[in-house]
Amino acid sequence: MxxxxxxxxxxxxxxxxxxxxxxxxxxxxxxxxxxxxxxxxxxxxxxxxxxxxxxxxxxxxxxxxxxxxxxxxxxxxxxxxxxxxxxxxxxxxxxxxxxxxxxxxxxxxxxxxxxxxxxxxxxxxxxxxxxxxxxxxxxxxxxxxxxxxxxxxxxxxxxxxxxxxxxxxxxxxxxxxxxxxxxxxxxxxxxxxxxxxxxxxxxxxxxxxxxxxxxxxxxxxxxxxxxxxxxxxxxxxxxGLDVQKDQLAGSVAILLYSFNKFEELDATLGSLHRSELNDAKIFMLDNGSSDSTAEVLDRWQQEFGDRMVRIDLPVNVGAAAARNWLMNVPEVKECDFAVYLDDDVEVQPDWLMRLGSAVQEYPDAGVWGCKVVDYISPAVMQSVDLHLIQPPGEEGAGPEVDLTRIAPNPFKVSDLHHQVLDGGYFDYMRPCASVTGCCHMFRTEKLLDNGGFSLFLSPSQYDDMEHDLRNCLKGEFAVYQGHLRILHRKNTGAASRVSVMQEGNALGNKYKMQAMHPRSEILGIMADEERLLQRDLEKKIKYLAENGFLESLSPESDTEE
The missing domain is CATH 1.25.40 (Serine Threonine Protein Phosphatase 5, Tetratricopeptide repeat)
Structure with missing residues (x-):
């Protein structure tokens, strides 16, 4: 063949x-x-x-x-x-x-x-x-x-x-x-x-x-x-991509914001302190917290010294505004890379170098992300490589936006990772439409060029995904680094159930996000991504065949038939 x-x-x-x-x-x-x-x-x-x-x-x-x-x-x-x-x-x-x-x-x-x-x-x-x-x-x-x-x-x-x-x-x-x-x-x-x-x-x-x-x-x-x-x-x-680690070629800004989660934030900063940060600098925004966040930041400021820049806001401006505030800090704008981390994650010691290997492999990505698993039950994957799909019965073209529907422009992201546990099935690197906001890294120049995170989606939910959609429209798809796993803390038991207000905000933001992008744009992203995934897979199949790891598909097998 x-x-x-x-x-x-x-x-x-x-x-x-x-x-x-x-x-x-x-x-x-x-x-x-x-x-x-x-x-x-x-x-x-x-x-x-x-x-x-x-x-x-x-x-x-x-x-x-x-x-x-x-x-x-x-x-x-x-x-x-x-x-x-x-x-x-x-x-x-x-x-x-x-x-x-x-x-x-x-x-x-x-x-x-x-x-x-x-x-x-x-x-x-x-x-x-x-x-x-x-x-x-x-x-x-x-x-x-x-x-x-x-x-x-x-x-x-x-x-x-x-x-x-x-x-x-x-x-x-x-x-x-x-x-x-x-x-x-x-x-x-x-x-x-x-x-x-x-x-x-x-x-x-x-x-x-x-x-x-x-x-x-x-x-x-x-x-x-x-x-x-x-x-x-x-x-x-x-x-050997599963073990590859590369230094990021340039300066790095690690961006965090937090509101009234002092215990989780303390653990997050602790894991950062234990990791290999090299010359990366941390920019920490206190989003108007009224709990013990200030005391936690006082203590970690002493540990990090000049490597942590602290920003204290008098009120909670929401996730999107906090992200925009951080990316516009003059010192951040001068960095080559900007990495957003949630305030309730735990990173592994080599996490930045794992992201570095993703940049080495896919240098032109719009954003790089990773596998995110549950802190309490690490076998449960919260997010991996996310791809746009249409719900059953919604396939094909339709009205650009139908504001009379709960889903004015129905689409969602793939959920294969929710159908299995983390047995290594998503241990790979490849392009995708979106990666989770728990840990995502940008070239700062591209981040600034994309217009920031939408304030229409305040205070939180779907602002990171909508940002990724805008990248896709420019042909700059996300890249998933499945050889990097981030633990995500979240409450368990009764405390994990969201309030009516939180659920309403999420549904409202989902509605707004769909209305912000007409159906033709979403279908275009899906078509572009399908071609991208196929090209990426075919390139890897060809490499495996040419190097003898898929012998039945190798060129040599054609001469033996």
């Missing part, structure tokens, strides 16, 4: 399927929707993707039932998997009344939730609904031992493919890599290793076996080239 044929693989995928696969090849819900789309256009591809969808969440009775409802589909799956899907479909029964369960779940009382799930399993040992709820609880709360415990019970032989698939993940997340590999081997006998290559690569890396990680990902992509997430990760492992 000639090198040009490598690029033709993605060009040849059906136009309704390609955009979804370019987003990624992980997430059970995403894969199910994608597989359904290509049932008519490419039945073989549909079978592969739908099998992957089930493997991603094998105790989900809804997925099992949907697959069983597609005539003759499961007959194309391995026999053990087909039997497993039938067993899950028969034994997953949603109770008529789960109001109490939903109530304690909303309150995030972990002790009550786990106890209640165990009691329900004891009462209904054959109902896999409660097994699934237990696994969801275990993942969301990083209680992976609880998940292993649930999966260590006795199950019927038909269910063992699902048990092995799920157990391999929970064993890995609990740190038992050897047993995880054993479960993966058993699961692969039913599903095929390509459906677990990403997880298996993570296990191999945890065991310091980089060669096996590369081999597993390479084999998966060779067999099923539609696996974009595996391709991106393989490329970065081969090139």
């Amino acid at each position: 000639e090198a040009s044929a490598i690029e033709n693989y993605w060009a040849g995928i059906d136009g309704s399927v390609r955009p979804k696969l370019l987003l990624g090849s992980v997430g059970g819900k995403h894969l199910l929707e994608t597989g359904m789309r290509c049932l008519e256009s490419d039945p073989q591809l549909a079978v592969e993707i739908l099998l992957a969808a089930y493997a991603a969440n094998p105790f989900d009775g809804n997925t099992a039932q949907q697959l069983l409802n597609i005539e003759t589909l499961v007959s194309f799956f391995p026999l053990s998997v087909a039997r497993c899907i039938s067993a899950v479909g028969e034994n997953w029964i949603r109770p008529d009344n789960i109001s109490y369960f939903l109530r304690i779940t909303s309150k995030r009382d972990t002790r009550k939730i786990s106890s209640y799930i165990l009691s329900c399993i004891e009462k209904e040992p054959r109902n896999l609904f409660w097994i699934q709820q237990g696994l969801i609880y275990a993942g969301a709360n990083s209680d992976f031992e609880f998940g292993v415990k649930l999966l260590s019970a006795e199950f019927s032989p038909e269910l063992m493919p699902a048990v092995n698939a799920a157990k391999s993940f929970f064993l890995f997340m609990s740190g038992d890599n050897v047993q995880s590999f054993k479960s993966l081997r058993s699961a692969s006998e039913s599903f095929g290793i390509e459906n677990f290559a990403n997880l298996a690569a993570s296990v191999a890396l945890a065991l310091d076996d980089r060669e096996s990680a590369v081999s597993l990902l390479s084999g998966s992509v060779q067999v099923q080239p539609w696996r974009s997430s595996e391709t991106l990760r393989l490329h970065d492992l081969v090139r």
Whole structure:
């Protein structure tokens, strides 16, 4: 196969399927929707993707039932998997009344939730609904031992493919890599290793076996080239981008603002003090706080000395105005790079150098961001590479803006990261439409040229995303550095529920953001991003093929046929 044929693989995928696969090849819900789309256009591809969808969440009775409802589909799956899907479909029964369960779940009382799930399993040992709820609880709360415990019970032989698939993940997340590999081997006998290559690569890396990680990902992509997430990760492992660190070439301003979050701010400044800042300077804006923020800043001012510039405002001007204030500080304007950090994050020691490697790889980006995970439960990803998509039923052109609707110009960002836990599936670097404002870095010149953050979106919410949209319109897309992980503190339990005022502000700002950009602009950004993602992926596939990591796609294979 000639090198040009490598690029033709993605060009040849059906136009309704390609955009979804370019987003990624992980997430059970995403894969199910994608597989359904290509049932008519490419039945073989549909079978592969739908099998992957089930493997991603094998105790989900809804997925099992949907697959069983597609005539003759499961007959194309391995026999053990087909039997497993039938067993899950028969034994997953949603109770008529789960109001109490939903109530304690909303309150995030972990002790009550786990106890209640165990009691329900004891009462209904054959109902896999409660097994699934237990696994969801275990993942969301990083209680992976609880998940292993649930999966260590006795199950019927038909269910063992699902048990092995799920157990391999929970064993890995609990740190038992050897047993995880054993479960993966058993699961692969039913599903095929390509459906677990990403997880298996993570296990191999945890065991310091980089060669096996590369081999597993390479084999998966060779067999099923539609696996974009595996391709991106393989490329970065081969090139060493996952461990690369580069000094930022120029002066750096770190910009923070805070309002009445003295405890979180104290921890954030502490993590900054422990990190490798080199010559970077911190600009700290107190946004009219009335708590103990001033005392915290007094103490850290002594620690940082001249490296921290303090700005005290008498009132809270909101996030957008605070960002604009900071970027217009004369000393900041003279810096080459400006990095915004939230006041409730924890950075890793080499975070600036990780951003430096993203700049080295993608020097012309409009903004650089990273993976953001929950501080309490780090397996939960809050944000990764975000891509613009249209909600179901809203595809295609329409009125530029319809102000009579709650969503005047409906679009949203991709949510694949909410469908999985952080098992390494988003450990790659690539362009995207937007990155989270928790940690995002700009070339200061471009930041100043983009007009600042919109005051229409005060006091907070969506101002950073709208700023990214303006960058996209200029062809300066964001870049996601997935090899940098930032911990984001947030309240848990009852304190985490937003007030009616906060929820109303968020909905109002979402409405305003959509009204600020007509549908033609959003559709243009989506089309431009699809082309950008495809070019980026094809470039990486070509590199892997030319260097022998995708041998079946390499130019040499053409002479042997």
